[in-house]
Amino acid sequence: MTSLVFRILDTHVIHGLADDIAIRDELGTKSYAQLLHESACIGAGLHHMGVEAGTHVKVDLPPGRDLVIAVLALARIGGLPSETGDFRLVGTPPVLHAPDTEVTWDVLDKAGRAEPHPAPESDPDAYEDRLRGAYPDIITQLEAGEAISF
Numbered sequence: 001m002t003s004l005v006f007r008i009l010d011t012h013v014i015h016g017l018a019d020d021i022a023i024r025d026e027l028g029t030k031s032y033a034q035l036l037h038e039s040a041c042i043g044a045g046l047h048h049m050g051v052e053a054g055t056h057v058k059v060d061l062p063p064g065r066d067l068v069i070a071v072l073a074l075a076r077i078g079g080l081p082s083e084t085g086d087f088r089l090v091g092t093p094p095v096l097h098a099p100d101t102e103v104t105w106d107v108l109d110k111a112g113r114a115e116p117h118p119a120p121e122s123d124p125d126a127y128e129d130r131l132r133g134a135y136p137d138i139i140t141q142l143e144a145g146e147a148i149s150f
Helices: 004-017 032-048 065-077 105-113 127-134 136-143
Strands: 021-025 028-031 056-060 080-082 087-090 095-097 102-104
Touching: 004 032, 004 065, 004 127, 004 136, 021 032, 021 065, 028 032, 032 065, 032 105, 056 065, 065 080, 065 127, 065 136, 080 127, 095 105, 102 105, 127 136
Parallel strands: 056 080, 056 087
Antiparallel strands: 021 028, 087 095, 095 102
């Protein structure tokens, strides 16, 4: 089966929903194409900082667009949202706290723009269940092609 992140983002873009609204909040809107691009760039930035498939990442972000992008970025690289880990995404705007450094969200984004991270072909065993359990509303709404409102 294709990966969860491919099914909830890439597939929508491929099948003509690229300009449909994925996120709506006080900052405005973000389309499925924009969400795919930003999550792929942040995913690549995280990967450059050492986050790989299976890496535990504590995501301590308030509900909003940054949380959605962080969850999807982790899904693109196979990172595991966790309550513990050597990597933590915290704050508004988010900052990655890595073992030897701290990196701001905008730097992660810029680091990933040269080569945004593709969606994996498939997910490891139980990965999809773990993401659905941690972020059911985000996954369910995007999977249905709906807009998430904050």
